[in-house]
Amino acid sequence: MKRALVLFAHGARAASWAAPFERLRDGLREQLPGTPVTLAFLELMEPRLPEAVTAQVADGVDDITVVPVFLGQGGHLLRDLPALAEQIRAAHPGLRLQLAGAIGEDPGVQAAMRDYCVRSLGNV
Known part of the structure; x- marks a missing residue:
């Protein structure tokens, strides 16, 4: 079984918007050598x-975990992502496709965001 990770972000008109997600992808590639890590967008x-x-499947991947790099479970994750997953599963019936929860809802990510907010106050 060949596994891969796909970071799923919203997308924006400004190319610079993707920079933090690209750094996350690049860091994961370093941390997970041998595991394909890509970035994909909703729009x-x-x-x-x-x-x-489809590109991952063409490279022999048969197990993909999609991690939404969204702060919360809004309409895009409640409606759009499940619809896309259904479309993907229909197009690739042998693929194991798993959807993680919104990254911003993870307790560890929440803790890191709280720490950042506290640090932003300065000498606290």
């Missing part, structure tokens, strides 16, 4: 999620 940027998954 406004490329690649879109179905195309990113």
Whole structure:
């Protein structure tokens, strides 16, 4: 079984918006040598999620975990992502596709964000 990780972000018109997500992807690639890690977008940027998954499958991946790099479970994660997952599963019936929760809802990520907020106050 060949596993891969796809970071799923919203996308924006400004190319610079993707920079933090690209750094996250690059750091994960260093941390997970041998595991393909890609970045995909819902809209406004490329690649879109179905195309990113198709590229992974073409490279022999048969187990993909999609991690939404969203702060919370809004409409995009409640409606759009499940619809995309259904489309992807139909196009790649042998693929194991797992959807993680929104990264911003993870307790460890919440703790890191709290720490950042406290540090932003300065000498506390």
